[in-house]
Amino acid sequence: MHHFHYSGSSLHCESVDLAGVAKLYGTPTYVYSAATMADNYSRLQRGLAGLDAQPCYAMKANSNIAILRHFANLGAGFDLVSGGEIRRVLAAGAHVKTSVFAGVGKTEAEIKLALENGIFSFHVESEPELARINHVAGKLGVKAPIAIRVNPDVDAHTHAKITTGKSDNKFGIPLKHAAAAYEAAAKYPHLQIKGVQMHIGSQLTSVAPFVEAVEKVGPFAAELKAKYGITYFSIGGGMGIIYKDALASGQQAWWDAQPADQRPLTPETYGAALVPRLKPLGLKILLEHGRFMVGxxxxxxxxxxxxxxxxxxxxxxxxxxxxxxxxxxxxxxxxxxxxxxxxxxxxxxxxxxxxxxxxxxxxxxxxxxxxxxxxxxxxxxxxxxxxxxxxxxxxxxxxxxxxxxxxxxxxxxxxxxxxxxxxxxxxxxxxxxx
Ligand SMILES: Cc1ncc(COP(=O)(O)O)c(C=O)c1O
Structure with missing residues (x-):
């Protein structure tokens, strides 16, 4: 659902005539609907009711500081992937205390910036990165909160360039090596093991790969809770949106007309499948959706x-x-x-x-x-x-x-x-x- 529709013969965003915007500001121009973002955010939260869930909006999807401020006002943290993104959050007048820092090649300067601003956790992609974060935290005299990104080897059935959870993708540590990586992490004096993370890909249109990944990583998260006292499990982002019937999908009638077995993925379906599988873990659940929030x-x-x-x-x-x-x-x-x-x-x-x-x-x-x-x-x-x-x-x-x-x-x-x-x-x- 969204707020783009024809009023008479003119395409509107909420109650604004888009032709008027183009007249004022020229073209090409991106136009965003604040109400649609707020609806998406609250639908996701409602879909996951029953869990202690914290959306961390993946700002790589759209990082304009006005959008960040809007999500911060709604209660979101952020999924960040660079020092530039950390600085955007600060420029938006938001804070990074509820945000996570992902990415396969964080520099020492970026790690320092994240620690100085009280990052909630680093999502670590490799063993060498553990050593680097430990080194920077040691120099600052702090303990760095970390979670390791595990790669569950699940096929997300999406475009090859946005699949991230297969063993031949560059992301994360294979599930079978993850226990050893946590053991290594536990030996570093300046790391604090806080959670576990996964993300299998983007623009997923069915809930099955999410379920498969949660079923693979969930038992491991339970082991980590028992062994290291982890407090959270980030299940990544990736929920897909409607591209083909985009305009019509703004209307409830379009959704009602979809045959039951062909209904696109919604936050309600996503939540209904995942909440019962995640709740028994007793962990805080982080969500890193980007496309779903703003697409x-x-x-x-x-x-x-x-x-x-x-x-x-x-x-x-x-x-x-x-x-x-x-x-x-x-x-x-x-x-x-x-x-x-x-x-x-x-x-x-x-x-x-x-x-x-x-x-x-x-x-x-x-x-x-x-x-x-x-x-x-x-x-x-x-x-x-x-x-x-x-x-x-x-x-x-x-x-x-x-x-x-x-x-x-x-x-x-x-x-x-x-x-x-x-x-x-x-x-x-x-x-x-x-
Ligand atoms: C680690 C991680 N989390 C979240 C996302 C956001 O994905 P999406 O916009 O499909 O929700 C990405 C996208 O690349 C990612 O790599």
């Missing part, structure tokens, strides 16, 4: 540059490109594309929807059917709230897009469009070329 909460609004009619193929050239939203080029991912002004009297158009970048991969959709659109008209890429802006780049010297947050009938710019001067501010011609 359906954002759209990328773009403008049509031209309709180029080719030999047997049409191309709708828009002013957004793979640098703004890289998911289709990187993961062959699908985003529903809808006009901001809906007009059922128009003819249908079948076209490739492409950006202006000099790469054949700069293509958002192939042979997509939508209403005929012409130069200057606006469209929206649905479900673009996660891994959209955070994965964007300046390729082709295109500045970063603007970002806007909507709340009811109000909206505000939360990130200005990057200017050319900002883009080249750190660059200079060296003396030997002058």
């Amino acid at each position: 359906n909460s954002g759209v990328l609004v773009a403008r049509v540059e031209h309709l180029k009619r080719g030999a047997g193929k049409n191309f709708l050239v828009v002013d957004a490109a793979m640098n703004d939203l890289v998911r289709p080029a990187m993961y062959d991912s699908y985003h529903e594309i809808v006009p901001l002004h809906r007009d059922s009297s128009r003819r249908a158009l079948v076209a490739d929807i492409v950006g202006p970048i000099c790469e054949s991969g700069d293509c958002f959709a192939k042979d997509r059917q939508l209403q005929e659109l012409g130069e200057g008209e606006l469209l929206a890429f649905m479900s673009a709230g996660a891994y959209g802006y955070t994965m964007a780049s300046r390729y082709n010297t295109r500045g970063m897009a603007a970002e806007v947050l909507v709340n009811g009938g109000k909206f505000e710019l939360i990130n200005t469009r990057e200017t050319f001067e900002q883009m080249i501010a750190g660059e200079k011609v060296p003396a030997f070329l002058k």
Whole structure:
């Protein structure tokens, strides 16, 4: 469920007309719905009722400081993966005491920053990292709280580039070696064993792999509780969202019409399967969902540059490109594309929807059917709230897009469009070329 819908013929985010936002701030612009994020957060909490559960929003999905502040206000901690992300939390006026620090290559400077700011726990990915965290904590004269990320070797049945819980992925320590890694951790004087963590992948559309992973790692978590007194089990993130019927899935009627055996994964199904398996452990449960929290909460609004009619193929050239939203080029991912002004009297158009970048991969959709659109008209890429802006780049010297947050009938710019001067501010011609 989300808060993007047509009111009359105009696409709205909550009660804001998206065409008005585009008029004010230009395109391409990401627009986010604060109400959708709050709904997602509370649905996840309700789904896991009965557990002592703490959502740690995986901010790699969308790390704008306004979004972080919104989640902090809702009670979230954060799943962090870099010193930059720690500093974003601080810049948002939130704190890192309920946050966890993951990632396969934490530097000494990042570990120090996390410890100085009272990180809840490090999620350790390897034996050498245990030694490094112990070393930094020793220099600071503190004990570093840690959990080891175990790799349960479960197939998440998702895209290869976002599968993380198989034994051939770079993440975590295989379950069969994890007991030895905990024994090693227990010998370090500046480490405090606090929990255990796993994360099997992203955009999972069925609950079965989550169940399999919890059933594999749960007994190990119980052993760790008995042996080291661990207090928490982080079960990672990964809950998938609807990309294909993104707009329709904002309405309850769409959910009601799905055949029972084909219903997409919801926080309710997720909770119903996992709560009975997790509750007997008597541990605090951390959740690291990113995509689920923000994915359906954002759209990328773009403008049509031209309709180029080719030999047997049409191309709708828009002013957004793979640098703004890289998911289709990187993961062959699908985003529903809808006009901001809906007009059922128009003819249908079948076209490739492409950006202006000099790469054949700069293509958002192939042979997509939508209403005929012409130069200057606006469209929206649905479900673009996660891994959209955070994965964007300046390729082709295109500045970063603007970002806007909507709340009811109000909206505000939360990130200005990057200017050319900002883009080249750190660059200079060296003396030997002058
Ligand atoms: C350790 C960890 N936790 C959480 C996440 C968030 O995943 P998602 O956005 O699919 O919920 C990721 C994503 O890569 C991750 O690596």
